Amino acid sequence: MAHAADSSPVLRQAARPQSSAPKEPRVGFEGRMMTPGLILLAALSIVPFLALIAMSFSRVLLLGGVRLEVIGITNWVRFFTDADMWMSWLRTIIYFVLTVGLEMALGVGIALCLYRVLRGRNILLSLLLLPMFAAPVIVGLLGRYLTDSTFGLYAWVLRSLGYTGDILGSPVSAFAAVVLMDVWEWTPLIALITLAGLSSVPQSVREAAAVDGAPAWMTLRYIIFPAIANVLLVALLIRSMDAIRYFDIIWVTTNGGPADATKIVPIRLYETAFRFFDLGYAAAIGLAMLAFSIFIARTFVRLLDTRGLTR
Template identity: 60%
Template sequence: METKQHVKQVAPAVHSPASQPRGARRWTLPFGIVMMLPALIVLAAISLIPFFYIIWMSFNDVSLLGGVSFSWVGLSNWAQMFTDPDVRGSWGLSLLYFVATVGVEMVLGIAIALLLHEITTGKNIALSLILIPMFIAPVIVGLLGRFMLDPTYGLYSWALRTSGVFTKPVLGEPVSAFVAVVLMDVWEWTPLIALITLAGLVSMPYEIIEAAKVDGANYWMRLWNMVFPLIGGVVVVALLIRAMDAIRYFDVIWLATAGGPADATKIIPLRLYDQAFRFFHLGYAAAIGLGMLVFSIIAANLFLGVLKRRDRVR
């Protein structure tokens, strides 16, 4: 009887998990990962496979005659990208376009947001009217801009010609065509900056602003010393969003000018399109596209670094 009781007491210890060797434990994925695994595999196949395929293309001369064929050229496409004067010119135009569009949009967007923030009556109606350009498809913006600037029947061309401000075809001159596509971009995407900035203004702690008013700080003092520091992080986020979009901007310029006249508006995405789908230099186009990706990553890291520094200061 004592022996049976002794066996019953020892048995649980023999078969307990703690007594099993470590190698016998089974490693299993968390339930959430298991449920998401099919979707993750599909997303990886959609994004990673084309990405590595483009990297492979950038080191090859791709031919479409008789099917897709690859001829290894090493770093030839990359060297050509850095030495091609046309590509360098397109990069210069892209940087100029980036600074002009994003700079004007930030100034106008912040000014519009500050104005809307001070409005007490009809704010929703005014905001709805201001946001209309943002909801128009970029294709329509490009076609509308080309129509309005047509030298024969365009309203804007007629107004500029009648007033004597500009008598030549707007989209036929290099400088005026570049200014025109910049203004098209500004018209469409300034409302986005205004909306993001207005969200930051609404979330400000009003107690601090009211205390500054009581202390005698005027509007400009409150704006410079309190409002701008409080919404600085939101403004950087808006700048990051527009910067990432401006780097790869294509549709409005393509429909309005197709990169002309004389390549005056051919920023780097349009140069990439020409190399890939007009001249069928797919390997060279892949190298240009990867160069755009590297530039986007660098710009994004710069903006994120600004945000992190702001967080550490605060």
């Protein structure tokens, strides 16, 4: 089974000599170590997954005990013909591209700046990382406070610059606001990961470029970025997975409004499931979201497998 010991992060240890392995039953010590965790994980993931599939083909009755009434593909037909749903997917994609794109650009920018700071880099980084640990729901509520049209600090700043609209009240500015709140919270993550990647670029490589007289942007383009491409890809994937996981900020600021402008798919799912209690249809939406995230996870794992990354 030596072929299994290749470059995935969990596989990367040196192969243990066969001789040192004591005679053990089929499952082995490793298997026994994994058992409790994996059983619980199976109960928490496979059971809900099967339930989700079953629900997507049923009408779910909650009153008088939970019951599933099989109705075939009705939920799925609705899913594929619901015009509002397609708008939500479109909005989700725009939201996704904007948040993740801005976070990548700003995060890499901050990391490049931080990398040039020699003294006090640690304290600067620590301060810049703070938003990452804030609960998204608090970020949303704080954003609401800051953008309130009568007493919000940022609304006041914008007012003195000549903008008087209600930020969360009109579709475009509300969308921009929830994007920026997400950017505020998660840009530090990208900066942190990128900085780790930058620090791993050997100094000799940079020095060589410097001695050869390469201008800064060329060093960046041809030396630095290729060297940290893998790390950037990891940052992008990690962020992408979480970008579709969290929707708390939108939930407590605009709740999908105004006029559905910020109603991304998870918001619609929550509304469907827990406001209208149409759990069957919500299950269909959930499965579609799951397919998307599994695709990203697949890419992530394949990336770890095929490239050595930094470890």
